[in-house]
Every structure is written in C-alpha cells, then in structure tokens.
Amino acid sequence: MLQRPQRGDPFWIWALHGWEALSWALIALVTLITLLGGTPPGRKLGLLALMAVLALCWALVRRRPGNPVLSPYGYLCVLVVVLGGVSCLGDGFGVFYTVTLAQFIVFADSPRGAVLLTGLGALAITVGGSLREGGRADVFLTNTISSLAVWAVAVVMAVLTPRALAQRDERAALRAELKSTQAELAEVYQRQGAAEERERLAREIHDTLAQGFASIIVLAEAARSQLALDADRSAQQLQSIEQTARENLAEARVLVGAAPSSGVAAGSVATTLRRTLDRFTEDTGLTVTAELADVECDQPTRIALLRCTQESLANIRRHAAASTVGVVLARQPDGVELEITDDGRGFVVEDSHGFGLDGMRRRLAEFGGGLTVTSSVGDGTRILATIPLSDRSQV
Structure with a gap:
C-alpha cells in the first residue's frame, strides 16, 4: 500500500492521495442522491449495502494496515466486486469506477498489480452494465470502449507513480547525502581550524616563551660560572634573566588571552629591532652591526619581522659559535x-x-613573503626574509 505523502514528495503523489480522499466524498454524494431520488427501494438497499461493505473494508485496511483479516489486495478484490454490483444495479453507477481509480494505485504495491486490478475493475463494470441491459451486444460494446478508455488512464497512473516515487527517493537520498557531506565538511573544517590553531600556538610559543626560556638558561649558566670572578657581569646577567622572565610572563598572558595585544611594544620596526639587538649584544657580548631603515609597516608585519629576528639570533646564540652578526633592514x-x-x-x-x-617560513607565507637560507659548513649563515608591503601595511 502506498504510504501517505511526505514532505518532499512530488505533486503527483499528493494529487493521487487527494483523489483517493475525494473519491469517498463523491461516493457519499452519489449514494445520498440515489437514496433520496426515485430509485426503486430494492436498488437503494443494494447500493447502500454495497457501499457500507466497501467503506468498512476500506476503514479496516486504511486504519489498521497489516492486519491479518484483510490485506490491501483483499480490499481491492472487494472493490472490484462492488463495482460490478453497483453497475448491475443501475444506469450511471459505472462512474464509481472512475471515482475509485486512485484507490487501485494507492493500495496496490506494484505497477503490475495496479494494472491487473484496474483491468478487473473495468471488466466488472462492463459485465455488470451488460447484465443490467440483458446482455445486449451494443451495450456491451459501448461499455467496453468506455471502460478501456478509463483503464488506459489507470495504466498511465500505474506507470507514472513508481517513477514519481523513485524521483522522490532519489531527491531524498541526495538531500541526505548533501546533509552528510555538509556535516563531514564542517567536521573537516573544524579539525583543520583546530590544527591550524595548534600550529599557530606552537609557533608563538616557540618564538616567544621557548626562546625566552632558552635565553634564561644560557644567562643563568653564564652568571653562575662568573659569579666568583666577575660579580658585576653576573649581576648584569641576572638583571637580563629577570627582564626576560618578565617578558615571558607578558607573552604567556597574551597567549592565554589575558592580555589584549601582541605583547610587543609599539613603535617603528627599526626601533623594535634595535631594542632586540641591544639585548642580544648585552647578553652575548657578540659584535652586532645593524643598518635599519625606517620602514613604515603595520603591527602584524612588524611582529613578523621581529619574530624572524628573534629566531635567527636564538639560532646564532645556540648553534653558530659566531663572533660577528650583521642585520640589515x-x-x-x-x-x-x-x-x-x-x-x-x-x-x-x-x-x-x-x-x-x-615556523619562519610559515609566518612569512601568511603575508605573501618568503624565506631564503644560505649556509655551508665553515662559511657562516645568511637569512633573508622578504614581505611585500601593501597599502594597508604602510601605516
């Protein structure tokens, strides 16, 4: 039995079920007119009995689907018998076949069953009408032609309905697939966003806290080794340790969201780099030559240049064993x-x-820039960071 229409069903399915509901209104109307008209009492009682049986069977199947007493096909067989009976009772009652045509499609679970049973319905009203007229050949021929015309409509309906349902199911499958794909994409974007955020935090921690702690360790080792030999130098190194620790604390607050800014003091990029180079010289004692042009850029670009400088200086301190460092902006x-x-x-x-x-490459890539590293064993190292400046960056 065809399920009741659902949201998303094609118009054809809604119309079919609407036709089924309307058929009972028309059956009731025709029955009422017949009962109130001049039809002989015997025919009235026969029509009323047949309609009562049909309505009872319909209610039994429709209200309690799957019941063991009467199946949908059993109801359709009853409908065929009733159509033959009403056609035999009076002229014009064959219209019930057209009225109930949708019920054959709704209650049959296959196109073949619908075609077969509507054909039996057409045969029933043809035979019933002919019996009413005493088996006249001309009446039989007329009834056959009209019944075949209606049956042809039923065949078209039986063929179109499965196609409409298939389209409905296909659209439902596409909607389900689209919903599933959207959910998967949202999950992928969420994971990608989380991974990118972890990578960003890892880079920030490496460029700030990790570098600061590494400086603290180096300065603490140097201060301990020179404590007895050069107290003033050790005191200076302890002061640098304190300052680096405070800067790390400020950076940590920025990373956990307790501070609103980047933790980098305002000023030009040349001034920012100069302060960093002075601290590096003070902590390491290396000779640093700097040519820093007064380049105007926005805060994110300035921070990117500062982080590249800090990372490069940290690598020089830990790995290079250099005596001279040159910085050109x-x-x-x-x-x-x-x-x-x-x-x-x-x-x-x-x-x-x-x-x-x-980390430097990825940071510069966010600005459309790049990093070039040139080095060979025994010949020092050259780091070249480039960042294009748009109108937005030149502030």
Whole structure:
C-alpha cells in the first residue's frame, strides 16, 4: 500500500492521495442522491449495502494496515466486486469506477498489480452494465470502449507513480547525502581550524616563551660560572634573566588571552629591532652591526619581522659559535627585506629540519613573503626574509 505523502514528495503523489480522499466524498454524494431520488427501494438497499461493505473494508485496511483479516489486495478484490454490483444495479453507477481509480494505485504495491486490478475493475463494470441491459451486444460494446478508455488512464497512473516515487527517493537520498557531506565538511573544517590553531600556538610559543626560556638558561649558566670572578657581569646577567622572565610572563598572558595585544611594544620596526639587538649584544657580548631603515609597516608585519629576528639570533646564540652578526633592514620597491648574517660555523641547509626555520617560513607565507637560507659548513649563515608591503601595511 502506498504510504501517505511526505514532505518532499512530488505533486503527483499528493494529487493521487487527494483523489483517493475525494473519491469517498463523491461516493457519499452519489449514494445520498440515489437514496433520496426515485430509485426503486430494492436498488437503494443494494447500493447502500454495497457501499457500507466497501467503506468498512476500506476503514479496516486504511486504519489498521497489516492486519491479518484483510490485506490491501483483499480490499481491492472487494472493490472490484462492488463495482460490478453497483453497475448491475443501475444506469450511471459505472462512474464509481472512475471515482475509485486512485484507490487501485494507492493500495496496490506494484505497477503490475495496479494494472491487473484496474483491468478487473473495468471488466466488472462492463459485465455488470451488460447484465443490467440483458446482455445486449451494443451495450456491451459501448461499455467496453468506455471502460478501456478509463483503464488506459489507470495504466498511465500505474506507470507514472513508481517513477514519481523513485524521483522522490532519489531527491531524498541526495538531500541526505548533501546533509552528510555538509556535516563531514564542517567536521573537516573544524579539525583543520583546530590544527591550524595548534600550529599557530606552537609557533608563538616557540618564538616567544621557548626562546625566552632558552635565553634564561644560557644567562643563568653564564652568571653562575662568573659569579666568583666577575660579580658585576653576573649581576648584569641576572638583571637580563629577570627582564626576560618578565617578558615571558607578558607573552604567556597574551597567549592565554589575558592580555589584549601582541605583547610587543609599539613603535617603528627599526626601533623594535634595535631594542632586540641591544639585548642580544648585552647578553652575548657578540659584535652586532645593524643598518635599519625606517620602514613604515603595520603591527602584524612588524611582529613578523621581529619574530624572524628573534629566531635567527636564538639560532646564532645556540648553534653558530659566531663572533660577528650583521642585520640589515631595507625598503625595496615591492616590500621590505630583512637580512641577518653571521660568521659562525654554518650548516647544511638541506639537512636542517628544525621547527624554527619552518615556523619562519610559515609566518612569512601568511603575508605573501618568503624565506631564503644560505649556509655551508665553515662559511657562516645568511637569512633573508622578504614581505611585500601593501597599502594597508604602510601605516
């Protein structure tokens, strides 16, 4: 039995069920007119009895589907018998076949069953009408032609209904697939966002807290080793440890959201880098030469240049064993360049897979920039960071 219409069903399915509901209104109307008209009492009682049986069977199947007493096909067989009976009772009652046509499609569970049973219905009203007229050949022929015409409509309905249902199911499957895909995409975007956020936090921690703690360790070791020999130098190093610890605390507050800004003091990029280089010189004693142009850029670009400088200086302190460091900040026609060189031991660039260089590349890539690393064993290292400056960056 065809299920009641659902949201998303094609119009054809709604119309079919509407037709079924309307059929009972028309059956009731025709029955009432017959009972109130001049039809002989015997025919009236026969029509009333047949309609009562049909209505009872319909209610039994429709209200209690799957009951063991009467199946949908059993109801359709009753409908065929009733159609034959009413056609035999009076002229014009064959209209019940057209009125109840939708019920054959609704209650049959296959196109073949609908075609077969509507054919039996057409045969029933043809035979019933012919019996009423005494088996006249002309009446039989007329009834056959009209019944075949209505049956042809039933065949079309029986063929179209499964197609409409298939389209409904296909659209439902597409909607379910689309919903599932949207959920999967949302989950992928969520995971990607979480991964990107973890990567950003890891980079920030590496460029700020990790570098600060590394400086604290180096300064603490130096202060301890020189405490008995050079108290003033040790005191200076302890002061640097205190200052670095305070800066780390400020950066930690920024990372956990307890501070509203980047933790980097305002000012030009040249001033910011100069303060960093002075601290580096003070902590390491290395010779640092700097050519810092007064480049105008926005805060995010300034922070990116500062982080690249801090990472490069941290690598020089830990790995290079250099004596001289050079830093050049220059404005180019298409952006800004930051070059950091040292005369240390150098390394094989292809063999370097540290987080620091990769972090710098990713940070610069966010601004459309790039990182070039040139080094070889015994020949020092050159770091070149480039960032294009848009109108937004030149503030």
